Amino acid sequence: MDAHNRPPKLMDRVKATMRVKRYSPRTEKTYCYWIRYFIRFHGVRHPASMGAPEVKAFLEHLAVDRYVAAATQNQALNALVFLYRHILEQPLGEIGEFSRARRPRRLPVVLSHEEVMRVLGKLAGHMHLMGTLMYGSGLRLIETCRLRVRDIEIQGQIITVRAGKGDKDRTTLLPASCIPALQHQIATAEKQLVHRQQHGNVPVTLPHALDRKYPNAGVSLAWQWLFPASRPCFDNDGKIVLHHIHPSAVQRAVRNAMRAASLPKPGSCHTLRHSFATQLLSQGTDIRTVQELLGHKSVETTQIYTHVLGNAFAGVRSPLG
Missing domain, CATH: 1.10.150.130 (Tyrosine recombinase, N-terminal domain)
Incomplete structure (x- = not known):
């Protein structure tokens, strides 16, 4: 053969x-x-x-x-x-009982609003904007990295998260304070696109063979990454394309910012998202609304945040005061 x-x-x-x-x-x-x-x-x-x-x-x-x-x-x-x-088309069927890895119950690390502001104050440029969106919009790290120009609706103050966890789309808040920085970022993306068109016409990576359906999508402003990588790379087919910023670069910047802010607890990019959730719940936001904004499949996942709020949860106070 x-x-x-x-x-x-x-x-x-x-x-x-x-x-x-x-x-x-x-x-x-x-x-x-x-x-x-x-x-x-x-x-x-x-x-x-x-x-x-x-x-x-x-x-x-x-x-x-x-x-x-x-x-x-x-x-x-x-x-x-x-x-x-x-x-293989031979489903496993019943595997039977086996030793399960222990699933320890750990409460998420959350920061106060003041602590988050200290961390964001240690970030600059597009890293500051990315950190702000993780806290102000409740975005996951990878969702922030994957934002495109088309996902930002300035007028309605909405961010669309496409193909988030579980391959589901959702919308979330776009903080008014982020609008000037986002407009600047979009303008930068447009300048970079013009430059690439003048020097090789390198397209951005596109989802699900969209480049075959719409050949010019990769060089249209709407499909440009909001936070592109610093240089092009090769895709799976060997073509030169521009990908979004690598999550590890953002993780490193946020980790350094948290260290520089001298916080009393360790934190990460996900800490900013956790803090978004707890801030909304402490303000009395309905837990179902918070679930939708976070993109949680089950409300039980969102309920973990109620355990870290203590007496701040939705203004509830103990009968003893």
């Missing part, structure tokens, strides 16, 4: 199927990691020759020998369920 007629390799099939089903590049990378790890754990046996018992043994290994977190173990399980259901 020549190379052209040879069936695609297992991992190539996994990647192709995930792209057809519109999984994010991060999820694709993660699932491929766990599938390869599973195969190596069982002596490089083909997954088609294995099943539920081998998956159970692998998950036990992660919990008992590797001491992984509960979320990590669930991630590995999801990757293997995907493999058997969508690639």
